[in-house]
Amino acid sequence: MAKAKTAYVCNECGSEHSKWQGQCTDCGAWNSLSEIALSSAKTATTLRRSGYAGDATMPRVLSLVDVAQSIDERTSIGIGELDRVLGGGLVAGSVVLIGGDPGIGKSTLLLQMLGALGQRLNGLYVTGEESLAQVATRAQRLGLPLAPLRALAETCVERILDQATAHKPHVLIIDSIQTIWTEQLTAAPGSVSQVRESAAKLTRFAKESGVSVFLVGHVTKEGGIAGPRVLEHMVDAVLYFEGESGSRFRVLRAFKNRFGAVNELGVFAMSEKGLREVPNPSAIFLSAHAGPTPGSAIMVTREGTRPLLVEVQALVDQSPLANPRRVALGLEQNRLAMLLAVLHRHGGAAVYDQDVFVNVVGGIRVQETAADLPILFAILSSFRDRPLPDKLVAFGEVGLSGEIRPVPNGEERLKEAATHGFLKAVVPKANVQKKTRIGEMEIVGVERLSDALGAIL
Numbered sequence: 001m002a003k004a005k006t007a008y009v010c011n012e013c014g015s016e017h018s019k020w021q022g023q024c025t026d027c028g029a030w031n032s033l034s035e036i037a038l039s040s041a042k043t044a045t046t047l048r049r050s051g052y053a054g055d056a057t058m059p060r061v062l063s064l065v066d067v068a069q070s071i072d073e074r075t076s077i078g079i080g081e082l083d084r085v086l087g088g089g090l091v092a093g094s095v096v097l098i099g100g101d102p103g104i105g106k107s108t109l110l111l112q113m114l115g116a117l118g119q120r121l122n123g124l125y126v127t128g129e130e131s132l133a134q135v136a137t138r139a140q141r142l143g144l145p146l147a148p149l150r151a152l153a154e155t156c157v158e159r160i161l162d163q164a165t166a167h168k169p170h171v172l173i174i175d176s177i178q179t180i181w182t183e184q185l186t187a188a189p190g191s192v193s194q195v196r197e198s199a200a201k202l203t204r205f206a207k208e209s210g211v212s213v214f215l216v217g218h219v220t221k222e223g224g225i226a227g228p229r230v231l232e233h234m235v236d237a238v239l240y241f242e243g244e245s246g247s248r249f250r251v252l253r254a255f256k257n258r259f260g261a262v263n264e265l266g267v268f269a270m271s272e273k274g275l276r277e278v279p280n281p282s283a284i285f286l287s288a289h290a291g292p293t294p295g296s297a298i299m300v301t302r303e304g305t306r307p308l309l310v311e312v313q314a315l316v317d318q319s320p321l322a323n324p325r326r327v328a329l330g331l332e333q334n335r336l337a338m339l340l341a342v343l344h345r346h347g348g349a350a351v352y353d354q355d356v357f358v359n360v361v362g363g364i365r366v367q368e369t370a371a372d373l374p375i376l377f378a379i380l381s382s383f384r385d386r387p388l389p390d391k392l393v394a395f396g397e398v399g400l401s402g403e404i405r406p407v408p409n410g411e412e413r414l415k416e417a418a419t420h421g422f423l424k425a426v427v428p429k430a431n432v433q434k435k436t437r438i439g440e441m442e443i444v445g446v447e448r449l450s451d452a453l454g455a456i457l
């Protein structure tokens with residue numbers, strides 16, 4: 001048998017190096033390389049080419065029509081919001097990584113998924129963190145039928161795969177991938193090489209057997225899934241569970257999905273009986289103010305495939321510091337810096353000596369540029385200490401030269417706002433097709449930031 005080959009993989013960017021070195025030459029991170037064992041894929045290929053391996057292992061040439069048909073077969077889980085985020089249901093042989101802060105509800109959701117699949121599909125819940133008794137207690141508390149639920153407390157990937165091969169589940173849940181290790185490596189469980197190699201084995205198993213595998217992943221302080229970036233490349237879908245600790249609402253977001261739309265959102269509420277779906281989440285991210293409040297603006301974002309009304313709050317205050325603070329929660333820091341510069345140059349509001357805090361209500365992340373205009377409204381409203389007009393909604397991308405650019409699906413966003421009783425919408429001119437009103441709602445199309453600020457004064 002040939003000597004086992006090893007390589008060094010960077011924990012930060014996932015690039016592979018043949019030698020150990022102090023700094024990753026690809027991303028520049030220091031002390032980020034760890035050793036991994038390479039399985040000898042080459043030998044297998046050589047054997048196959050020379051005709052030693054049987055026909056069963058020979059890859060076949062297929063027409064994509066046949067392939068597409070098999071992909072289309074999706075199983076509805078029975079939890080609508082989860083089906084939505086997955087792109088329409090469970091795909092056989094797919095690998096889904098679910099990340100999120102501890103206690104957000106990852107284990108609960110997956111157990112509920114097995115419960116919902118119930119008699120239709122066999123599941124196997126592998127727990128590496130909790131005891132079987134804890135899993136059973138939770139299932140009982142969730143009111144799930146216990147008989148069809150199968151669980152296994154095990155952390156060695158080889159033994160897990162043996163059990164999975166014997167029990168032939170349709171769905172295999174690994175909670176969590178950071179506790180799993182392979183006999184092939186001597187590194188400690190949880191180390192990058194163990195996580196990567198175990199995930200690779202599970203992925204291979206999923207593809208070969210057609211079992212759908214769900215991996216639970218821990219999240220680092222920076223918000224990424226702990227372990228090498230390669231985990232994200234290996235799997236078919238990466239879902240993040242987000243939510244504020246104080247709020248009972250939880251948002252499941254598709255960060256990557258080979259079978260559906262990215263940024264698709266599923267909304268849940270945590271209750272005594274586990275996670276409940278919120279099928280019409282449009283207005284839950286609005287906080288309940290008694291009346292108009294300075295520093296609060298409502299936007300219509302369209303993350304995924306449906307519009308959501310979300311409140312953004314800003315606090316602008318005289319800074320005692322030489323470098324005033326700019327803090328953005330739920331949106332990108334650099335975007336905020338850019339918007340403040342545009343506000344100064346094209347909106348005539350000098351906020352360079354002010355601390356600026358911006359927060360998106362409900363703990364959700366907004367990545368769309370359509371949030372630009374409402375963010376600036378919230379900032380200006382706090383800066384001037386004047387509330388925005390009552391029942392005002394806005395969306396639109398703000399360019400560096402102060403122009404307001406259109407965003408996709410303007411019509412749909414406007415309709416959603418009108419349905420929720422908003423009375424005025426300030427939106428990019430190019431998003432308004434002649435219409436100046438929908439029902440009670442007046443629509444103001446603007447081309448420049450100065451027009452937009454004029455419209456709210």
Ligand code: TYD
Pocket residue numbers: 100101102103104105106107108109138141142270271272273274275
């Ligand atoms: P859990 O699924 O264990 O989170 P994770 O696996 O992401 O770490 O979530 C546990 C949290 O959810 C815990 O704080 C208790 C709460 N919870 C409820 O409020 N109701 C319930 O029915 C369950 C099962 C948990």
Ligand code: MG
Pocket residue numbers: 106107108129175
């Ligand atoms: Mg858990």
